[in-house]
Amino acid sequence: MPQFAILIYTDESLHAVEAAASELAENDRHARDLQASGSMSLAYALTPRASAVSIRQAGTTAGPFVNAEQFVAGFYVLEAPDLEAAIAIARMNPAVRTSTGGVEVRPIHSGGITTSTA
Template structure:
């Protein structure tokens, strides 16, 4: 089994505007995703707002520059992630298709294999 990181992107403004009922539906969608992944589920979390981010940037010296805010100003924000085991990329993508953010106009999912140095 290979490990994949599934990154969930979308608009924080849209997420913040969701009603409790919409959030309940989304929570059920995430529960269904975790159930479908089964034993391949390793870790998952929703992230705090990008306004809470701290970014360290290389400066060419020993001390990086530390700034408040995200690495890049973008329309879409990284809102959460899952770490899963899957037999191959096709299986990881099939699982990612279950995520409720893909039913939102602003949602996007990125699936990335994790390098195995072992």
């Protein structure tokens, strides 16, 4: 079945180290629902942008690679029969209901989970 990356854009990640369970409840419930449906194969929440480190040819700097009002706060991979089905599932993400957030749906071209054989 085709896979789709769902990139979650917000104005700041809720997943700070000190985040309260109540702050994460709606997103955690959404993740559990996707997991129970069998459509989500992996998911990662990213820490707030202040913890990012950017690497360019000129060197390494503290902070996000791109300074923008919204940034990728997390992502997950869905399996869906087609793009329309993936969009319908992605519409349920809590970020879509905020005034500053949303999601981006992108078909996955190639790749997958790799493991070390060392």
